[in-house]
Amino acid sequence: MDDFTAQIYSQVHQIPQGKVSTYGDIAKFAGFPGYARQVGKLLGKLPEGSSLPWHRVINAKGEISLTGNDLERQRSKLIAEGIEVSDVGRIRLGRYRWDGL
DNA sequence: ACTATGACAGTTG
DNA sequence: GCAACTGCCATAG
Numbered sequence: 001m002d003d004f005t006a007q008i009y010s011q012v013h014q015i016p017q018g019k020v021s022t023y024g025d026i027a028k029f030a031g032f033p034g035y036a037r038q039v040g041k042l043l044g045k046l047p048e049g050s051s052l053p054w055h056r057v058i059n060a061k062g063e064i065s066l067t068g069n070d071l072e073r074q075r076s077k078l079i080a081e082g083i084e085v086s087d088v089g090r091i092r093l094g095r096y097r098w099d100g101l
Numbered sequence: 102a103c104t105a106t107g108a109c110a111g112t113t114g
Numbered sequence: 115g116c117a118a119c120t121g122c123c124a125t126a127g
Contacts, residue, residue: 023109034122040108041124057108065108074108 015056018081019098022060064089
């Protein structure tokens with residue numbers, strides 16, 4: 001587990017329930033500005049039963065970057081936390097965005 | 102070494 | 115608000 005992975009993991013883990021953050025911000029807060037794509041790749045490799053709240057991470061447009069069935073899974077998890085997700089997977093960042101601690 | 106690809110992002114018209 | 119373009123960086127073939 002390299003330093004990058006460790007930092008990203010801890011950062012994602014801090015996103016409070018009912019809030020969301022973006023790939024770019026996570027990378028930035030973790031100390032790796034510009035590594036948004038690497039964050040996405042990392043989350044994609046996560047095991048199913050991971051304790052990491054990966055579903056609280058979305059893209060800068062405020063939408064879920066997954067497709068098909070995966071998108072549905074993430075949406076249900078978010079809705080379960082009280083976050084409003086439109087039928088196309090869009091979320092109001094102005095309302096649910098997490099700006100760090 | 103080179104190219105293509107991806108759970109991305111910022112700027113511009 | 116949206117589409118096109120450009121910049122970004124690790125991985126895979």
